[in-house]
Amino acid sequence: MTTETMEAPAVAAPTATPPHPLREFWGYFSANHGAVAGLVVIVAVVLIALLADVIAPHSPYLTDTSIALKPPFWQEGGTLAYPLGTDPIGRDILSRLIHGARLSLLIGIFVVAISIAVGTVLGLVAGFFRGMTEIFIMRLMDIILTLPSLLLAIVIVAVLGPGLMNAMLAVALVILPHYVRLARAAVITETSKDYVTAARVSGAGTTRLMFREVLPNCTAPLIVQASLGISTAILDAAALGFLGLGAQPPSPEWGTMLADAREFVLRAWWVVTFPGLAILVTVLAFNLLGDGLRDALDPKLKR
């Protein structure tokens, strides 16, 4: 899935008495209803993930073939004890979804954290040292971008072996170029500014310039990209899980749940419907949040 890459924003023109940056940010952000809805859903998913052990009615791993393929409670044969029904080996679907939220969030955060950490450093290095180093790094990123993201992830996982860890590393590598490009572009616009020159003249070393002076000034596009990146990570990791290359059964990862239930699609609609719905809602929420953050943080779009 492609994510839109933002260009580095120009610096906002200072006004006479600027409001506190956070207050100003919230003003722009809350005007966007979609973004607020996304934020609410994300907070809800985070709470569900944190409280999974408390709110899940059953164990996500407990099998009981005597109650296999029970429909949701509003259908005939369903009970409120298993509100969203049970899967082919009698596990409670709701409980598995709740524990799956934990996995999906961890996947998203872990993947994006790795990508941002590695990508920012590579981008800063490329932007500061220019020359051969820059050409080498940027060409490498271009090659990664050329290959369809899921294809590359699939090949990497096929070689490293299926599993959640390898799937996360593969997805992290695949979304890496976005962060490298962002960081490099931001560095190049920032380094020509007076405050960087001032810091350099007063004797700051390259490392200090990179991390203390320039990096804090290019966080806005990175934050936006991180939100969009989490949605890509959740989606791609679920796709790998669906193909049998990501998290392995009996893990309640949403994509893996779909793969387990695939052959029962003709007999029991609920085993495939709910896990996919969970993926869709979560991914949608992060995309809405990302769009809202971009509108609020990008000074070029400010009214």
Next chain:
Amino acid sequence: MLRFILTRVSLIIPTFLGITLLAFFLIRLVPGDPIETLAGERGIDPARHEQLRKEYGFDKPILVQYGIYLARVLQGDLGKSMITQEPVLSEFSALFPATIELATCAILFALLLGLPAGIIAAIRRNSIFDHGVMGISLAGYSMPIFWWGLILILLFSVQFDLTPVSGRIDVLYYIEPITGFLLVDTLLSDEPEAFWSAVRHLILPTIVLGTVPLAVIARMTRSAMLEVLGEDYIRTAKAKGLSRFRVVALHALRNALIPVVTVIGLQIGVLFTGAILTETIFSWPGVGKWLIDAIFRRDYPVLQGGALLLGVVVMSVNLLVDLAYGLINPRIRHTR
């Protein structure tokens, strides 16, 4: 213009080398001895092992090995499948038309719905239609298409029995492959019923694969149109008293299409990724399903060769899109 073409074409050389390097080293990342990996799980006797080691050049330095591999790739030798013993290239070319057929239908579906939806949404900005299109396209953009496929099967195949669940055509028909595209081959055959069978098999996979590009194209068309509609020359055109249709279709759309073309080009790479998932869901006999099957059979030559070929296809499409972009937008070719 020639300079622009030459610069852009020469840029694919490092990319191509990068893809071959990736394919070359990935196979070496597989834990264990590469010959045994290539030979499969049955094992291999020591004499043959030694012979193959020499044949593949595993006794030479790694850079020489890469040179040998690159030379073989350039001659079209991508190795043989461990399962079928067929050359990877000929297996790929036999299956690729099925993927192209599906991808073409998907992008047409996306364009036919996405362009008008985006244009109307832009003209009627902030109307219910606009909000509807944007909402649906955001959902399409976030769609896990492997789930979407299952839901469509559930609705159309199971609930209403309208479309088949999997495959390219009913098993009743045997169609001699002429072009490899079933829609064409069935029309050339003497069985008109077969064509409709092929069409019915195509519907669901087309929708599934076309959903993400549809969402992206609708969004992009809308924002490009909005930008263009605010330009001075549109006001001039309106002030001249041109009809609303002329202003939109001739003055605005032409300029709005430029960014849309790029997005369509970029979607082609995404389409091949989506094809892997779509083909797996619908048992569509294309290269995507072939690659996934290869992974589970541990058929490493197919995986290596197939990934390389798909990478090269996407790279070539991107090149063509860039060149086309330079052709329709003079600003691009003059700035380089």
